[in-house]
Amino acid sequence: MSNSTNSGPYNYTYIFKYIIIGDMGVGKSCLLHQFTEKKFMADCPHTIGVEFGTRIIEVSGQKIKLQIWDTAGQERFRAVTRSYYRGAAGALMVYDITRRSTYNHLSSWLTDARSLTHPNTVIYLIGNKGDLEAQRDVSYEEAKQFADENGLLFLEASAKTGQNVEEAFLETAKKIYQNILDGSLDLNAAETGVQPKQPMPKPVSNEAKPSDSQCSC
Amino acid sequence: MEKEPSTPEIQTQQNTNLNNPISRKLNKILESRIENDKELLESLKTLSMFFPENSIRSRRNLRSDIEKRSLVLNEEFLGAFRNVKEQLDDISSIIGSMSECSDNMLTRLKQVKLQTNELISKTNKLQNEKKDIDNKLKIADKFIEKFQLQSDEVNFLTPKKDGSLHPEFFKVLEKVRTIHENCKILLRTNQQTAGLEIMEQMAINQEAAYERLYRWMQNECRLLCSDTVEISDFMSTALFTLTWRPILYKYILDEYCNSRRNAIVKLFIDALTKGGPSGNPRPIELNSHDPIRYMGDILAWIHQATASEHEFLRSLFRKFKNNLELESSIKSSLGVIMDGVCRALRVRIEQVLVSQQDTILYKISNLIKFYDFTIRQRIDESCELIQTLVEMYQLSYKMFLNSLNIHATRLLDKIEPPNFELLPNEEFRRTLTLIKDIFDSYNNSVVSVNTKKDDYVQILDCVIEPMLQMCSLSAVNLSAIDMAVYMINCIYSIHSMLSLYEYTDSKLEKLEAQIDAHLDTLCNEQAYFILSKTDLLDAFKIIQSHDKKVRGPLVNVLGMDSNTLKSAMSKFDIYLAAPDNLIVSQFNLLLGSSIRLKLKQKSVRLVSDAYKLIYDAITDPENGYSNSNSIVPRTPDQTLKLLS
Ligand SMILES: Nc1nc2c(ncn2[C@@H]2O[C@H](COP(=O)(O)OP(=O)(O)OP(=O)(O)O)[C@@H](O)[C@H]2O)c(=O)[nH]1
Ligand SMILES: [Mg+2]
Numbered sequence: 001m002s003n004s005t006n007s008g009p010y011n012y013t014y015i016f017k018y019i020i021i022g023d024m025g026v027g028k029s030c031l032l033h034q035f036t037e038k039k040f041m042a043d044c045p046h047t048i049g050v051e052f053g054t055r056i057i058e059v060s061g062q063k064i065k066l067q068i069w070d071t072a073g074q075e076r077f078r079a080v081t082r083s084y085y086r087g088a089a090g091a092l093m094v095y096d097i098t099r100r101s102t103y104n105h106l107s108s109w110l111t112d113a114r115s116l117t118h119p120n121t122v123i124y125l126i127g128n129k130g131d132l133e134a135q136r137d138v139s140y141e142e143a144k145q146f147a148d149e150n151g152l153l154f155l156e157a158s159a160k161t162g163q164n165v166e167e168a169f170l171e172t173a174k175k176i177y178q179n180i181l182d183g184s185l186d187l188n189a190a191e192t193g194v195q196p197k198q199p200m201p202k203p204v205s206n207e208a209k210p211s212d213s214q215c216s217c
Numbered sequence: 218m219e220k221e222p223s224t225p226e227i228q229t230q231q232n233t234n235l236n237n238p239i240s241r242k243l244n245k246i247l248e249s250r251i252e253n254d255k256e257l258l259e260s261l262k263t264l265s266m267f268f269p270e271n272s273i274r275s276r277r278n279l280r281s282d283i284e285k286r287s288l289v290l291n292e293e294f295l296g297a298f299r300n301v302k303e304q305l306d307d308i309s310s311i312i313g314s315m316s317e318c319s320d321n322m323l324t325r326l327k328q329v330k331l332q333t334n335e336l337i338s339k340t341n342k343l344q345n346e347k348k349d350i351d352n353k354l355k356i357a358d359k360f361i362e363k364f365q366l367q368s369d370e371v372n373f374l375t376p377k378k379d380g381s382l383h384p385e386f387f388k389v390l391e392k393v394r395t396i397h398e399n400c401k402i403l404l405r406t407n408q409q410t411a412g413l414e415i416m417e418q419m420a421i422n423q424e425a426a427y428e429r430l431y432r433w434m435q436n437e438c439r440l441l442c443s444d445t446v447e448i449s450d451f452m453s454t455a456l457f458t459l460t461w462r463p464i465l466y467k468y469i470l471d472e473y474c475n476s477r478r479n480a481i482v483k484l485f486i487d488a489l490t491k492g493g494p495s496g497n498p499r500p501i502e503l504n505s506h507d508p509i510r511y512m513g514d515i516l517a518w519i520h521q522a523t524a525s526e527h528e529f530l531r532s533l534f535r536k537f538k539n540n541l542e543l544e545s546s547i548k549s550s551l552g553v554i555m556d557g558v559c560r561a562l563r564v565r566i567e568q569v570l571v572s573q574q575d576t577i578l579y580k581i582s583n584l585i586k587f588y589d590f591t592i593r594q595r596i597d598e599s600c601e602l603i604q605t606l607v608e609m610y611q612l613s614y615k616m617f618l619n620s621l622n623i624h625a626t627r628l629l630d631k632i633e634p635p636n637f638e639l640l641p642n643e644e645f646r647r648t649l650t651l652i653k654d655i656f657d658s659y660n661n662s663v664v665s666v667n668t669k670k671d672d673y674v675q676i677l678d679c680v681i682e683p684m685l686q687m688c689s690l691s692a693v694n695l696s697a698i699d700m701a702v703y704m705i706n707c708i709y710s711i712h713s714m715l716s717l718y719e720y721t722d723s724k725l726e727k728l729e730a731q732i733d734a735h736l737d738t739l740c741n742e743q744a745y746f747i748l749s750k751t752d753l754l755d756a757f758k759i760i761q762s763h764d765k766k767v768r769g770p771l772v773n774v775l776g777m778d779s780n781t782l783k784s785a786m787s788k789f790d791i792y793l794a795a796p797d798n799l800i801v802s803q804f805n806l807l808l809g810s811s812i813r814l815k816l817k818q819k820s821v822r823l824v825s826d827a828y829k830l831i832y833d834a835i836t837d838p839e840n841g842y843s844n845s846n847s848i849v850p851r852t853p854d855q856t857l858k859l860l861s
Contacts, residue, residue, distance in 0.1 A: 015445050079584075080513060083513040083516070084521070086514060086518070
């Protein structure tokens with residue numbers, strides 16, 4: 001037992017809030033699962049409402065806790081899932097490269113994402129199921145062009161093989177972190193989707209209260 | 218050479234000579250080899266020394282010379298020997314004294330040996346004693362190590378000036394606890410006094426340490442009031458350690474929950490009224506004009522806060538064993554933390570509910586139910602948040618049913634006769650649309666299938682009966698046909714709407730039965746209409762009630778003569794050629810082609826049944842028609858074929 005600085009998965013500097021959106025069945029939950037558990041869930045049930053996952057990553061030497069909200073793609077949950085865009089620092093917008101319809105719906109998802117999030121929210125387009133090359137229905141170039149036109153980051157990934165999954169989540173975080181350094185994200189609020197951890201008083205202190213915790217409690 | 222043969226003679230000579238001493242002597246002399254006799258040579262040599270010249274005198278004196286010489290020699294020898302003897306005597310006396318000496322030593326050795334034995338046994342004894350003492354020392358050291366704190370350890374238990382605790386705090390505290398525990402073993406030995414004393418001392422140490430830990434933890438908890446918290450390993454260990462003092466543990470947990478509850482309330486109010494920095498994201502209340510969005514945002518916020526707090530609690534409890542007890546600890550703590558938002562939440566929901574009606578109320582109730590279900594998975598079910606959600610759901614659902622009832626009573630308030638189209642009125646259609654809306658929102662709804670089923674039944678019970686009642690009431694003054702058409706139209710509208718949705722089967726069955734009842738009326742009317750238009754009605758009625766035994770053959774009955782029948786039958790023939798020309802006019806107002814088809818089929822059967830009755834009567838010889846074939850040229854089968 002020691003109060004050394006490294007206390008494993010409980011130590012971090014920021015919390016970033018993400019939301020994963022996209023049509024039903026495109027593999028949102030599988031991407032999240034692959035990212036948090038490094039496993040592929042072959043028969044994953046439809047998400048009911050929203051689900052939640054976390055993982056701590058490192059960006060430029062900073063430990064960052066990702067708090068990820070995986071939304072249901074089914075239309076009937078749209079009214080519910082819309083409320084989770086609020087305060088997201090990153091939005092992963094997913095389509096299925098083997099189903100054109102999921103790609104065609106992107107603009108509607110994008111409209112939601114733009115209107116319901118902070119202007120600085122990083123939106124990352126993911127073409128999932130990249131492992132099913134034979135069934136491809138949307139070309140890389142076409143999606144890339146869509147992403148460029150709309151100022152989105154873009155990658156093709158596979159929740160099954162894990163290819164590019166890590167990258168998508170990490171690059172989103174990097175971009176958000178960049179925004180923080182640029183000063184375009186205000187850190188002093190819970191609602192930006194980015195929360196600096198509480199200035200931690202070491203396992204000490206009566207008098208050594210951190211000066212900036214002027215809390216009312 | 219000559220001697221050779223004489224050898225035996227010599228031998229014999231020798232043998233004879235042996236007996237002669239002189240010869241023996243001679244032989245001896247002859248045989249003796251002087252040069253070989255060393256003694257003799259030696260003697261001769263010696264003799265030559267003092268016998269210089271072989272003179273008489275000297276030969277005469279030889280003996281005395283030799284004797285003299287011998288005497289001298291003996292005297293010399295004597296002298297030398299005396300010397301030797303004297304020396305030997307000396308040696309003997311020395312040896313004598315040596316022996317005496319060694320005797321002496323031997324006795325002394327014996328004595329010493331005796332004394333040493335004693336010493337050795339003494340030494341052994343001492344050595345054993347030393348071993349014992351060493352062991353005792355070791356034991357004492359170990360004992361001290363096991364049953365006492367080192368001075369630095371005592372320091373670790375004392376807080377620093379700034380109130381902080383030493384990193385080794387828990388290790389030492391654990392040691393104190395172990396010592397205290399081990400004292401119980403001591404008490405079972407004959408070390409009871411020591412045991413008691415140490416126990417008391419450790420108890421004091423322990424209480425002081427727990428007290429300090431408690432104070433420290435209390436302070437830490439009070440600092441945990443920002444949006445997110447990070448729980449250090451030290452803190453989680455501290456909480457775990459406090460489980461040894463259940464009361465302190467409970468207080469600290471309360472303290473933690475309190476801090477977080479306050480933080481959550483503040484955050485909630487901020488999210489509602491202030492939003493993010495420089496207003497982005499916008500405050501949730503900005504959307505209060507859109508009740509569904511507003512409620513959705515509020516509940517989603519609560520859900521997310523619950524999830525975050527759940528994570529924080531997990532990290533607070535991470536040093537605990539993962540089991541059911543821990544799970545319930547987390548759930549109940551989460552309940553306490555989320556307590557704080559209940560009042561604000563309740564007020565807002567109620568505010569929204571009072572100004573809404575029908576479908577919106579319904580959607581809100583669904584939304585609340587969904588979040589009840591979602592949040593319930595993480596939190597203690599008996600907590601206030603869940604209670605609030607349940608109550609708010611019940612309230613919204615009750616208000617929804619109320620608003621449905623209002624509709625229903627409004628339906629019954631304004632009873633007016635239907636217009637000439639015999640279609641359901643405006644209010645009826647509006648109510649139907651409302652149900653459709655509600656059911657549609659169900660299709661988009663987030664609640665479970667079971668709820669859906671129950672709700673459907675309840676909603677239908679609440680509305681369908683009053684609707685049907687209204688229809689009956691508004692139709693009281695209509696003719697039987699008009700009434701049946703109108704009722705069928707109304708019921709059919711309901712039926713066709715409901716048939717789009719699941720879980721309406723039993724209701725649909727009931728409605729179908731009602732439609733069928735009205736349809737029967739219409740079929741009879743239609744059949745009567747055809748029979749009367751073809752002038753067969755009278756004949757049909759007479760035949761139906763005719764009793765041959767009483768009144769004789771039919772042919773004699775008034776109005777049943779061949780001619781009358783023939784003319785009627787020809788009209789019937791015309792009908793058969795174009796059956797669709799003879800339809801009750803109101804039937805065209807019937808909604809639903811399936812209903813019209815059913816009506817047609819049923820009435821055709823009635824008509825053909827009637828025809829068969831007439832046909833059978835006329836072709837019955839007892840009835841006295843001579844030319845029955847010309848009256849009824851078609852068999853009933855042919856008629857039925859033509860009609861269908
Ligand atoms: N081959 C392949 N299958 C995938 C991949 N990702 C997901 N799937 C499959 O696609 C199906 C749907 O995946 P989900 O993750 O449940 O989809 P979702 O987007 O979460 O769906 P909703 O929760 O209904 O919105 C599952 O059967 C997965 O096994 C992938 O990368 N490759
Ligand atoms: Mg999913």
